[in-house]
Amino acid sequence: xxxxxxxxxxxxxxxxxxxxxxxxxxxxxxxxxxxxxxxxxxxxxxxxxxxxxxxxxxxxxxxxxxxxxxxxxxxxxxxxxxxxxxxxxxxxxxxxxxxxxxxxxxxxx
Numbered sequence: 001x002x003x004x005x006x007x008x009x010x011x012x013x014x015x016x017x018x019x020x021x022x023x024x025x026x027x028x029x030x031x032x033x034x035x036x037x038x039x040x041x042x043x044x045x046x047x048x049x050x051x052x053x054x055x056x057x058x059x060x061x062x063x064x065x066x067x068x069x070x071x072x073x074x075x076x077x078x079x080x081x082x083x084x085x086x087x088x089x090x091x092x093x094x095x096x097x098x099x100x101x102x103x104x105x106x107x108x109x
Contacts, residue, residue: 029074056083
């Protein structure tokens with residue numbers, strides 16, 4: 001897992017990672033992540049699939065009877081310990097580089 005490059009850190013990817021990092025032990029389903037990130041479900045699910053392929057996220061289907069709960073089963077996602085470390089490192093690197101770009105050049109006010 002450690003030798004794979006990280007995901008392209010688009011703003012939607014950053015938002016999904018930030019949602020998952022709020023409580024890294026909590027399982028969240030896709031629509032819940034989408035709502036918390038302020039993104040469409042169709043945007044979030046491909047991101048989650050890429051993160052899962054990198055080993056940053058794990059998923060599982062809930063074990064429910066759809067007729068009893070009145071809806072299809074949900075797929076739940078959890079950020080892995082590797083994902084927590086990698087996401088925090090990547091997000092910090094992005095923040096650091098963004099701050100560097102915001103600094104004024106010498107002589108500017």
